[in-house]
Amino acid sequence: xxxxxxxxxxxxxxxxxxxxxxxxxxxxxxxxxxxxxxxxxxxxxxxxxxxxxxxxxxxxxxxxxxxxxxxxxx
Numbered sequence: 001x002x003x004x005x006x007x008x009x010x011x012x013x014x015x016x017x018x019x020x021x022x023x024x025x026x027x028x029x030x031x032x033x034x035x036x037x038x039x040x041x042x043x044x045x046x047x048x049x050x051x052x053x054x055x056x057x058x059x060x061x062x063x064x065x066x067x068x069x070x071x072x073x074x
Contacts, residue, residue, distance in 0.1 A: 012025075
């Protein structure tokens with residue numbers, strides 16, 4: 001992973017019991033490329049895709065990459 005510098009969108013289900021937030025945070029902190037951290041409140045591992053904030057974050061991330069205006073938010 002230290003060699004990977006691609007942009008990362010880290011979508012985190014705040015109530016995930018499969019991948020704890022601390023594990024997601026460790027991956028995020030180790031990532032060398034531009035990165036965005038977005039927590040989806042009141043969501044779990046299997047239900048995160050049903051939350052509007054999930055899809056909005058993906059669309060915003062991809063649109064920013066397409067425009068070349070991707071700014072990392074730490």
